[in-house]
Amino acid sequence: MVNKALENAMDFDPNETPTGKYRAGKIRDRNLTNIVKAAEEEFVQHGYRGTSIQAIADRAQIPKANVHYYFKSKSNLYIAVLDNLIHLWNNFFDEITEKDDPAVVLDEFIRKKVELSYTHPRASKLFAMEIVQGAPHLKDYIRTEMRQWVRRKAAVIDTWIEQGRMANVDSMQLIFLIWSSTQHYADFDTQVLTIMNRAEYEPDMIRDISDFLSQLILRGCGLEPPARPAPQTALDDADA
Amino acid sequence: MVNKALENAMDFDPNETPTGKYRAGKIRDRNLTNIVKAAEEEFVQHGYRGTSIQAIADRAQIPKANVHYYFKSKSNLYIAVLDNLIHLWNNFFDEITEKDDPAVVLDEFIRKKVELSYTHPRASKLFAMEIVQGAPHLKDYIRTEMRQWVRRKAAVIDTWIEQGRMANVDSMQLIFLIWSSTQHYADFDTQVLTIMNRAEYEPDMIRDISDFLSQLILRGCGLEPPARPAPQTALDDADA
DNA sequence: CATAAACCTGACTATTTAGACAAAATTGGT
DNA sequence: ACCAATTTTGTCTAAATAGTCAGGTTTATG
Numbered sequence: 001m002v003n004k005a006l007e008n009a010m011d012f013d014p015n016e017t018p019t020g021k022y023r024a025g026k027i028r029d030r031n032l033t034n035i036v037k038a039a040e041e042e043f044v045q046h047g048y049r050g051t052s053i054q055a056i057a058d059r060a061q062i063p064k065a066n067v068h069y070y071f072k073s074k075s076n077l078y079i080a081v082l083d084n085l086i087h088l089w090n091n092f093f094d095e096i097t098e099k100d101d102p103a104v105v106l107d108e109f110i111r112k113k114v115e116l117s118y119t120h121p122r123a124s125k126l127f128a129m130e131i132v133q134g135a136p137h138l139k140d141y142i143r144t145e146m147r148q149w150v151r152r153k154a155a156v157i158d159t160w161i162e163q164g165r166m167a168n169v170d171s172m173q174l175i176f177l178i179w180s181s182t183q184h185y186a187d188f189d190t191q192v193l194t195i196m197n198r199a200e201y202e203p204d205m206i207r208d209i210s211d212f213l214s215q216l217i218l219r220g221c222g223l224e225p226p227a228r229p230a231p232q233t234a235l236d237d238a239d240a
Numbered sequence: 241m242v243n244k245a246l247e248n249a250m251d252f253d254p255n256e257t258p259t260g261k262y263r264a265g266k267i268r269d270r271n272l273t274n275i276v277k278a279a280e281e282e283f284v285q286h287g288y289r290g291t292s293i294q295a296i297a298d299r300a301q302i303p304k305a306n307v308h309y310y311f312k313s314k315s316n317l318y319i320a321v322l323d324n325l326i327h328l329w330n331n332f333f334d335e336i337t338e339k340d341d342p343a344v345v346l347d348e349f350i351r352k353k354v355e356l357s358y359t360h361p362r363a364s365k366l367f368a369m370e371i372v373q374g375a376p377h378l379k380d381y382i383r384t385e386m387r388q389w390v391r392r393k394a395a396v397i398d399t400w401i402e403q404g405r406m407a408n409v410d411s412m413q414l415i416f417l418i419w420s421s422t423q424h425y426a427d428f429d430t431q432v433l434t435i436m437n438r439a440e441y442e443p444d445m446i447r448d449i450s451d452f453l454s455q456l457i458l459r460g461c462g463l464e465p466p467a468r469p470a471p472q473t474a475l476d477d478a479d480a
Numbered sequence: 481c482a483t484a485a486a487c488c489t490g491a492c493t494a495t496t497t498a499g500a501c502a503a504a505a506t507t508g509g510t
Numbered sequence: 511a512c513c514a515a516t517t518t519t520g521t522c523t524a525a526a527t528a529g530t531c532a533g534g535t536t537t538a539t540g
Contacts, residue, residue, distance in 0.1 A: 028487085045373055049290025052527065063489050068529065125372050128427075132365050132372075133285050135430045142434045150435050167459075173452045176432060180424030181417050187368075190375045192416060194382045195390050212413045219407070220460035267517085292497065303519055308499065 034060040035067055039081050044125045047133070048078055082130070082137055085123045090145075092116055095152070098159040102166045103223040107214045110178055114210045117186030118201060124186035150175055167222030174221070181213055274300040275307055279321050284365045287373070288318055322370070322377055325363045330385075332356055335392070338399040342406045343463040347454045350418055354450045357426030358441060364426035390415055407462030414461070421453055 038059035042051040053074055057064040071077040092112065096105050117124050130138050150172060157171035185192055185201075193200065218225055278299035282291040293314055297304040311317035332352065336345050357364050370378050390412060397411035425432055425441075433440065458465055 031487095047287030047290045047369075047373075050287045051289075053529085054527080064528090065489055065491095065530090066487085069487070069489090072529090074528065128372050129287075129369065131428045131431045132368050133287075135434070139430070139434065142431055146431075147435045147437070169456060170448070170452050172436065173449065174456075176424060177421050177453070177456065180420045180428070184416060184420030188371045188420070190379070191371045191382055191386075194375070194379065195387045196412065197387070208410070209413065212410050213417070216409060216414075216417065216460035217456070219462070220456035222459070271517095293499085294497080305499090305501095305519055305521095306517085309517070309519095312499095314498065 103226040113182035121186045128187040343466045353422035368427040
């Protein structure tokens with residue numbers, strides 16, 4: 001359980017991890033992973049209500065009753081999946097301070113966010129579905145942890161603006177802009193890829209997208225793109 | 241039926257409009273409107289599979305069998321709702337030419353898109369859900385009409401770039417950026433409002449959002465914001 | 481190898497679902 | 511008032527659903 005907000009939101013009490021001899025079997029872990037992954041896929045494609053345990057079980061290639069053995073209920077499994085997602089998000093982004101260079105921080109943030117969308121498209125989509133539907137399970141999380149997170153970042157950006165180190169833009173809106181534009185490539189991949197007549201993303205495209213977004217947004221903030229380490233060669237590491 | 245792509249996608253054959261005396265009754269229209277609106281709300285909140293005809297009927301305050309009278313099937317009703325949505329979109333955006341001023345066109349596009357998100361949040365969200373879920377019903381539409389639409393716009397932007405009238409940016413990515421950033425305020429309204437600690441959008445906020453996005457994106461494209469008519473006073477119309 | 485805990489699973493139940501249908505009610509024109 | 515087309519609605523059905531449960535199987539350890 002990563003966040004308390006979720007804990008209160010529902011009767012989350014996953015079937016207790018066994019305490020005896022079995023407590024950490026390979027099979028158990030594999031099953032749990034399979035179920036959660038299958039659940040993610042089904043929930044993304046059909047929503048919470050539209051997903052049946054049977055479908056999840058089929059996808060995970062285990063009997064339906066087995067899913068109920070590991071997770072008491074459907075809502076339970078869903079919360080577990082969401083919790084994974086929040087965990088992922090929380091661990092991915094560092095804190096920043098006013099001493100950092102705005103251009104470097106924003107550039108890194110954009111690139112990390114695009115990368116996250118690329119490496120974890122299911123998580124991104126599931127989160128999107130939750131929010132679009134009115135965040136029935138994540139409202140508390142947004143009101144508490146997420147709001148604080150945004151306020152901390154916004155405060156730093158405001159300091160940069162006061163110090164004249166970047167253009168005077170609404171810091172919160174800037175964060176929303178970065179969120180929306182980066183996430184779009186994961187959440188709306190079907191639309192983007194179909195319009196671009198591609199089957200799937202490739203590393204090249206991801207780099208192009210990151211470059212485009214970073215360039216345009218930084219320029220929009222009156223910033224010069226930071227010097228980026230040359231790709232591939234990790235030789236020149238020393239800073240001088 | 242606005243687009244052929246949808247027509248082929250499913251067995252769309254709405255219960256034939258009666259030809260006799262009843263053909264265009266007030267009651268019929270009111271019922272149809274109520275059902276479609278209720279359906280939009282339910283489909284957004286619970287997805288296609290997660291929505292029951294009963295719930296739609298309850299929301300529209302008519303018996304369930306009545307919904308089936310107006311729309312043969314659930315999938316039928318869904319298609320009708322999506323069709324409304326496409327219609328709305330198609331009628332909202334004008335064509336542009338290379339003779340237009342890039343700053344004016346982009347500024348207008350951004351503002352119109354924000355406005356559309358504000359006035360039709362349900363439509364925006366429903367579209368988002370469809371795409372996130374892999375566009376099972378809209379894939380053809382995206383591949384044909386939408387792709388062409390994007391290509392036309394992108395071609396004009398490319399001409400502007402060749403003529404040195406704006407910075408050299410990837411035109412398609414620019415369109416995606418505008419889409420994503422504007423739609424975000426409708427689709428993720430729960431998140432945005434909760435983080436900003438507001439209950440709902442107000443005209444002021446919408447103006448601020450439009451100003452922010454227009455400013456930042458235009459600056460990112462190396463453009464100066466166009467002279468905008470002063471709000472409220474529509475007196476000074478003459479151009480000199 | 482004995483045993484107890486952990487795990488697996490087929491069969492069952494109560495509820496909800498989309499859709500069908502027939503009989504009733506309403507409508508507008510004659 | 512009468513009629514035929516249109517609209518309304520209660521009732522029925524077959525399929526799918528989440529969750530239960532009892533009994534069987536596997537596993538680690540003494």
